[in-house]
Amino acid sequence: MTLPPFQVLIDEHAVELHRYVTVVAGRDGADDAFQDVMVAALRAYAGLQDDRNLKGWLFTVAHNQTIDRHRRRARRPSEVALVAAGGVPSPEGSPTSSDESGLWEAVAELPDKQRDAVVLRFVADLPYKDVASMLGGTEAAARQNVREALKNLRQEVE
């Protein structure tokens, strides 16, 4: 097995990874979260034993890192509101149209399982197999969570 240059992971996945951390850590926290994920990934990279699903591996690192981040934030009461909102930018911090922030606010308000599943499936563009293994359930459960998430989002946004 020969791992590709780490640069290949940056070139192929940085855009999706940055979108992903923007959704889960909020716009203000996105750049820091992105760095945390990439530094953790690079630290572990040379010791990787399996090169078959590097994207799945990178987003597993991202998922674990951002969970840690959310837990750390959750211990600080002043930031609970931000956590509850999924870390999505506050209205004044949001540079986008109300239409667009409406969608991400609705994503933030989804139940945890639905939000994790729908964000990994579409924002990170991962297959259900990876979503299931990252969230620790079956593929069928991941599909079910995504279906329910989409139904809820449609009701909220459309």
Place this chain on the structure above:
Amino acid sequence: MSDIETRLRAGPADADPTYAIEQFSRRATADGLIDVAWATLDSPFGELLLAGTDAGLVAVGLREPDAVLERIAAKVSPCVVRVPGRLDQPRRQLDEYFVGKRRRFDLPLDWSMSAGFRRLVLHELVDVPYGEVITYAELARRAANPRAVRAVGSAMATNPLPIVVPCHRVLRSGGQLGNYGGGVEMKRELLALEGALTDD
């Protein structure tokens, strides 16, 4: 695909990783996590790739930068990240060389991309001065193996540090140019730049 799916896939507007990638490479450099830094150089012969480790310049790529990075990942370390700032010194010296203002490179070199007899040959070659040429056979003799002319040829073909380790100065015994990784025309122009071609 539903409208919602399309919008989820597009991600939040304005999410742009450019700045975060720069910050990442800065932090990873400070933490010593980047084993090989690389950058490109705009040269008269097109875009060259330069790569370096803490030990020194480890590769110069004349063609196919992706393939060069793959070889570096396999032979040196997969922790390969673009950090232009770490290649400033070789970039500057190569710039000076291409405009005729530099005759020898004063750079630490990392030889880990070559091994065995090939490395021995490259060690000899690095001493062949600007503007002079040498034959494959003479280089084999200097590397203490006069019959290994073919092996010298393959050492040239796999030279990880072209230009800096001057395989363009190695000619066939009859004075023909022979091959070059960047194309024979580039070899001719490098020799012309150095004033090594008299009547061609």
